[in-house]
Amino acid sequence: MGEFVIKMPDVGEGVAEAELVEWHVKPGDPVREDMILAAVMTDKATVEIPSPVEGVVLWLGADVGDTVAVKAPLLRIQVAGDRGSEADVASSATSEPPAKVELAKEKPVEAKPAAPPPARPATETKVIQPEKIAERLAAREPAERPLASPAVRLRAQEAGVDLRQVIGKGPAGRITHEDLDQFIARGAQPVAVVAPGLARKTDIEEIKVTGLRRRIAEKMRLASSRIPHITYVEEVDVTDLEDLRGTMNAGRKPDQPKLTILPFLMRALVKTIGEQPGVNATFDDDAGVVTRYGAVHIGIATQTPSGLTVPVVRHAEARSIWDVAAELARLAEAARNGTAAREELSGSTITISSLGALGGIVTTPIINHPEVAIVGVNKIMTRPVWDGTQFIPRKIMNLSSSFDHRIVDGWDAAVFVQRIKALLETPALIFIEG
Structure with a gap:
């Protein structure tokens, strides 16, 4: 052999x-x-x-x-x-x-x-047995009857002690009077009587962080430790945008994808970056160099069964809103089923983070290092808005955007978000060239 x-x-x-x-x-x-x-x-x-x-x-x-x-x-x-x-x-x-x-x-x-x-174990998790936890408590099964004499059981009952919490040092783990004395001397508290079916849980599980989850942890640690974040939150009235989106979806061709709000936001990003190119950049803080990009490669934070990935829609500046939507759908599907190529998961110049219907009211997104900006999308909610004479229902969405405060000043961050807000609240402006 x-x-x-x-x-x-x-x-x-x-x-x-x-x-x-x-x-x-x-x-x-x-x-x-x-x-x-x-x-x-x-x-x-x-x-x-x-x-x-x-x-x-x-x-x-x-x-x-x-x-x-x-x-x-x-x-x-x-x-x-x-x-x-x-x-x-x-x-x-x-x-x-x-x-x-x-x-x-x-x-x-x-x-x-x-x-x-000797073979190494291939498992990713290990369970610490209850008997190995602090003070080596005898964490027996709820239905298990500890070994003890009738006299010891009577003493334990009178003292309000649950014998399942006592470590027996006698033969086969039998609990002796001495074991009970030592347990009580340590200041053991009487165990409260609980309803049938309820029991204390003392098991502990340690899970080794591996694979994509470890990559995410390393990326988040790097971004959080090296980038001083500033987060700017603004309300956006997307009532007109939602009406336009519904109209466009109703009239779309069979080969056209269904539009979500993200393609509109991506096109608004492209127009805003044309006016403020400083946010479409990466920062090498070791070399002290900011690199600004003419191309707008938008990363879309996407949740997959394995964890968070960021597929990249490349050259969004050269794509129509339908093209952006189609590429976005293709990349999201590839990321979720694990077929995305390496180049489709890297190279972004700015990122969008969206939790969809779970988006909450406000988030504080962490920048995708080494980029200098990330735009967070929160869920759309119908809220009463005062129009000067009465309250009317409007669809409101918050944008929670974070910036690298070393590169982007608070004023510039506010101007950037306000420009996006103006485009989304008057969506016809998204389609006007120049």
Whole structure:
């Protein structure tokens, strides 16, 4: 028998390492050729690694959540024959997950005996058993009857002590008079009688932060720690905009997408950026350089089953409102089903954050580092508005926008938001060129 070593593949140009986000096998599992063994992630793109050989898994080289360097041994497989081999698994740079990967050329190495080291657990979570928590309380099941003599039970009942909270040091965990004395001496409080079916819960669960969730955490930590945010909130009357949106949707062609409020906001952003290009920028605070962009690449914060991603509508300045809506729908679907390419999830110059119907009244969005601005959309609510003679119902939406206060002054932030407000409240202006 021989041993086949699979190394971490090169998952993209300039990428020196990747995070292991999932194992599909464990030591002792049989594998066949082309069977998916693991999944790794870099830059929010996931790449699946298949087996180039048939055999049995001997050893896993990392835990889920570990960062593994390119070319480092990832796993070993026992194969038939008397010669082993060692190979890297090459991946294309497109990284459209799940990516299909090919085996690089094999080079023979000396056969090794199958002596795998102890397997690492592939689970992402671990549960701390109740008996291991502070003071090692005997967190027994509610229906479990602790071992104790009738005399000990009577004393516990008179003292108002729940014997399930007492650790027994006698044979088989039996609770003795001494155990009860020590428990009471520690200042134990009588346990209140609760209704049937109610019980205390003492279990604790620790969940390892891995994959996309870890990427999000790192991104948020970076943005929060390095960017001094200023958040500006303004009410926008979108009654006329909603009427226009309804009219346009009613008359749309079969090949045209349904319009939400986001395409209108994106077109308003494009017009406003033309007047205030300083918000369509990124800031390299290490180099002290602000980069302003002529192109408007709008990131749209999108919730997916795996977590928050930001697909990017590129060159929004060159797209009609229908084109923007179609591209927005395509990217959102790709992000949710995990097929978005790496270049579709990066390169934004300004971001929109929207929680849709759950948008609340006010939010404080965190800037997508290294950008300098983010526009947050809150839900639309019908509110009474005084028109000078009476209260009338109007559809009101708040915009909660954050800016990098090192680059954007409060005055400029207010002017920016007020211009967007004017365009959304008079939506015909969105379609007027110049």
